[in-house]
Structure formats: structure tokens, C-alpha cells
């Protein structure tokens with residue numbers, strides 16, 4: 001069993017709005033002193049793959065990241081969680097990547113790594129929220145796509161994928177090869193690496209694949225979204241005044257709150 | 268661009284708000300473009316969907332009722348949608364922001380060679396140029412991006428609750444057609460073997476008039492028991508932040524925010540929730556936001572119109588008493 005997990009490195013999404021700035025010219029967020037992290041749903045995806053391997057008692061996991069040089073940190077993290085291989089795809093060779101381009105690059109990498117039973121992605125990236133790479137990748141690879149998965153198990157020749165729906169859950173059975181996108185759940189919270197695994201990960205060489213290794217020309221990556229004009233990026237204004245409901249103790253504050261609720265006619 | 272399709276995926280019962288929003292987004296865009304709306308109903312939806320689609324402004328309703336579309340199956344739904352879009356020469360196709368709609372969107376776009384944008388909060392058409400201006404919040408709602416589409420085809424998923432349904436015109440006439448598609452059952456590569464509906468903490472969050480919502484600050488299930496008691500008294504439902512769901516204190520389907528439910532209650536009472544932008548994204552439609560947090564600097568107070576700085580463990584029981592007292596005084 002070979003599992004591939006796609007990871008994106010993003011600006012810390014927990015950065016408070018007060019510290020968040022955009023560069024309106026470059027149309028991107030200003031990094032400032034914010035840290036770079038693995039996009040949250042990709043961490044859930046990695047955990048889901050690790051659990052599947054744990055339960056199966058065998059299998060190989062490869063982590064893939066389309067990103068700049070800094071992205072080796074994300075891959076090191078994956079190695080410290082005991083994925084077997086980690087490969088960076090040299091984003092610097094492919095300017096102006098969008099979801100279609102990313103999917104094509106990942107597809108080229110997966111083809112080099114075949115056989116790959118399940119390919120995992122996060123449901124959406126925590127910066128641009130495109131929510132399309134998983135589905136597009138499945139399309140590129142001509143594999144079925146199952147979205148919003150939070151747990152995967154072997155079910156004979158197939159995989160049983162537990163997936164979130166609007167009202168609850170369902171189990172989708174699917175044969176490999178397939179692409180799944182992963183959502184957050186209490187069952188796939190990222191584990192913490194062991195100290196010795198951190199040290200091991202630090203010593204690992206992380207290969208970087210570019211146009212030559214993947215056999216993909218940058219010019220061939222433009223998909224239909226390249227025709228969209230990215231007109232602007234801005235921080236919306238929000239001004240709200242919060243009325244602090246005071247009081248000497250909880251009882252007094254509660255009375256104020258009850259009054260407020262009656263005022264807005266919900267009580 | 269003039270040919271706008273509203274793609275609806277059959278579900279049991281009558282047409283819901285999800286579909287009304289898809290139809291309304293399509294109607295508004297078509298009005299801007301001087302175009303027309305075709306509602307495509309995939310699968311065996313109730314007969315009433317046809318009249319309802321017309322009432323929400325579709326000029327044409329195309330029913331795609333192949334035997335293989337009995338209940339949702341990913342590959343078959345995508346293939347049926349693809350053939351319908353081609354047959355109708357769809358230039359813009361709106362899909363629902365539901366589990367299945369969002370699963371289908373990128374795969375359909377890939378097959379149609381269409382640009383695709385999800386989590387869109389506004390799509391405005393310009394009749395003179397035929398262009399569509401798309402607003403999509405990014406960075407967890409901390410910024411907005413604006414994209415301009417000048418070329419068809421385009422697949423769009425509007426964020427839930429971002430579109431107020433257009434006025435429903437009962438009895439509106441539409442051209443109704445059956446659209447045949449060729450589907451080979453062998454296309455299906457996955458099977459849904461089990462479906463489970465999770466208990467909600469009250470009325471469906473999407474429809475709830477009052478929501479009492481808890482976050483990591485509640486520290487455990489016991490905290491949520493207090494919120495349930497309060498919600499019960501107020502006739503409301505209980506929701507949660509992602510952090511609370513991730514802890515397993517409440518079901519994942521209670522999550523509100525960027526990747527959870529989008530809600531629009533009269534009252535949203537946030538308890539022990541810090542107010543991360545990704546959470547606020549889900550409550551943009553709330554009329555009144557009120558917060559309880561022990562940290563006066565918590566960002567939730569910037570989104571709330573009123574707030575109490577207090578530990579929920581002392582405050583919520585006191586509020587429960589105050590609400591009971593108020594009700595008794597009102598004779599309710």
C-alpha cells in the first residue's frame with residue numbers, strides 16, 4: 001500500500017486580523033513576522049494516512065509539497081511524523097501557479113511515484129481556500145474523487161472512507177487508486193512528533209523535483225482559471241462597537257444580559 | 268455570457284434553502300448579464316421542484332432523470348452534469364455549496380474545461396461586456412479577492428447564506444423539458460454503503476433563530492451541557508467552534524465557520540470562543556452577536572454588539588437563572 005499526501009505550506013492562519021496586512025500591488029498577504037505552517041486540513045490528511053498505515057501494519061507514505069525552498073520545513077515536519085519519503089516540487093520554476101497548475105504538477109509527481117493507492121489532500125488550503133486541487137488532481141489522474149473524508153480503512157480489496165456530510169456521516173467504499181480530500185475531525189487531530197524522530201527528520205535529504213524531473217513545462221500548466229483576471233485583494237473594513245455589559249458579579253452581569261436579550265426580542 | 272445554469276442535486280422532500288440560493292444566485296447574475304436561467308435538476312427530485320425552480324425565476328427547467336441517478340453517486344452525477352451543461356451550452360454553472368455540490372464542482376470544471384471558483388460571496392454580471400465580477404473572501408475572511416471572468420465556461424459555488432433568496436413568484440411559468448443523458452453504470456467507482464444523520468443540538472443550525480455556541484474555552488462536554496440547558500430555555504440550538512468539535516466534545520456537524528455551517532440567527536451567543544476570522548465567516552448573517560469570554564481582549568468582542576467579560580462557569584448558570592426569572596415575570 002502506497003499513500004501519497006499533498007501538503008501546502010501557508011502563512012499562519014491564526015494571525016489575528018489586527019496584524020494581518022495585504023500588499024495590494026502584489027496581491028498577496030504580507031508575511032511580516034508570522035510563521036509558516038502546514039495548512040491545517042493537510043495536517044488532518046497526513047494524520048488520516050498515518051492512521052491507515054498504522055491499522056494496516058504496513059505501507060509506505062510519501063509527502064509531496066509544491067512550494068518554495070522554505071517548504072522543506074513542512075516536509076521535515078512530515079518526516080518527523082514518520083512518512084517514508086518527502087519530496088518538494090520547486091514552485092520557483094512555475095510562476096503564477098493556480099489550482100489547475102498545482103493539480104497538474106502533483107499529478108506529474110504522482111505518476112512518477114506510481115503505484116499510489118490513495119492520494120490525500122486537505123479539503124481546502126488555509127490561505128486561498130480554493131477547495132479545488134483534490135478534485136482537479138483526481139481529474140488529471142482520471143481517478144475517482146471522494147471529498148471531506150475524516151477516516152480511511154481497508155475493506156477487503158477496497159477502502160472504506162468515512163466522510164462528513166451536511167447532516168452527519170456516510171461511508172463511501174472505493175477501490176484504489178483514488179484521490180481523497182480530508183476534513184477535520186476529532187479522530188484525525190495531528191499527532192506530535194517524538195524527539196528522536198525530529199532529529200532523524202533533520203538529517204534527511206529532501207529531493208526537489210522541477211520541470212526536468214517531472215517532464216512538465218511551466219507553459220503547459222495554465223488551466224481555465226488562468227483566464228480569470230485577479231483584479232484586487234483588499235482587507236474589508238469592519239467597525240463595530242461592543243457594549244460591555246458590566247456589573248459587580250456574575251448575577252448582575254447576567255441580569256444585564258437578560259435585559260439585552262429582551263431588548264433584541266429573543267427573550 | 269448569457270446562458271446561466273443552476274444545477275440542483277435531488278434530495279428527498281421539497282426544495283430547500285440550499286437550492287433556493289443556487290437559483291437566486293443564477294437569477295441575479297442572469298439579470299445583470301441580460302441572460303437567462305435554466306434550472307437543471309439531477310435525479311428524481313419531488314415534482315414540486317419544477318414549479319419551485321420556476322418560482323425562483325428559472326425560465327427553463329430541465330429534468331435529468333436517468334435510472335442511474337437514483338441516489339447521489341459522484342462519477343454518475345458529474346457525467347450527467349457534464350452532458351447537461353454541454354447540451355444546454357451553459358456558460359455559467361452554479362452548483363450548490365453542499366457536500367455533493369462542492370465535491371462535484373472541480374471535477375465537473377475539469378471535464379468542461381471551465382474556470383472554477385468556490386466559496387464566492389458575490390457574482391455580478393455586466394451586460395455591456397458580458398463579464399462576471401466574482402468576490403471571494405480569502406485568508407480566512409481577513410481579505411477579499413476580486414476576480415473578473417470574461418470567458419465561458421465558468422463553474423461557481425456560492426458560499427451558503429451569501430445569497431438572499433429572490434422573491435418567490437408562485438405560479439411563474441417556465442419551459443419544462445426532460446433532458447436525456449447517456450450513463451454507463453460502470454462509470455461509478457465508489458458506493459455509499461452507509462448514511463448516518465447526526466443528532467443536532469436543537470433545530471437545524473442553518474434555520475435556527477437562536478444559537479448558543481461554545482468554543483475551546485468550555486473545556487469539555489460538561490460546559491456544553493450548560494449551553495444546552497440555556498439553549499433549551501431560549502428555544503435555540505447549540506453550535507460550536509472548530510476547536511470544540513476537534514476535541515470531540517460535540518459532533519463535527521455542529522461546527523460553524525469557514526468550513527462549517529453558515530448561520531443567520533437573530534441571536535448568536537458565543538461562549539468561550541476567541542473569534543478567529545475563520546469562525547466569524549460563519550456568522551456574518553447573524554443579526555445580533557453577543558459574546559461571553561473571560562478575556563476582555565478576545566477578538567470576538569470586536570465582532571459582537573454586546574459582551575460580558577466573565578468565566579462561563581459562573582456566568583452561564585447565573586444567566587440561566589436570570590432568563591428563568593425574566594420568563595416568570597413575563598408569565599411565560
Ligand SMILES: Cc1cc2nc3c(=O)[nH]c(=O)nc-3n(C[C@H](O)[C@H](O)[C@H](O)COP(=O)(O)OP(=O)(O)OC[C@H]3O[C@@H](n4cnc5c(N)ncnc54)[C@H](O)[C@@H]3O)c2cc1C
Nearest residue numbers: 013482483484508509510524525526527539541545561579
Ligand atoms: C482553513 C481554516 C478553516 C477553519 N474553519 C473554521 C471553522 O469553520 N470554524 C471555526 O470555529 N474555526 C475554524 N478554523 C479555526 C480557527 O482559526 C480557530 O482556530 C478556532 O475558531 C478557535 O476556536 P475557539 O475560539 O473555540 O478556541 P480558542 O481560539 O482557543 O479560544 C478559546 C477562547 O475561550 C476563552 N475562554 C477560556 N476559558 C474560558 C472560560 N472559563 N470562560 C470564558 N471564556 C473562556 C479564551 O479567552 C479564548 O478566547 C479554521 C482554520 C483554518 C485555517
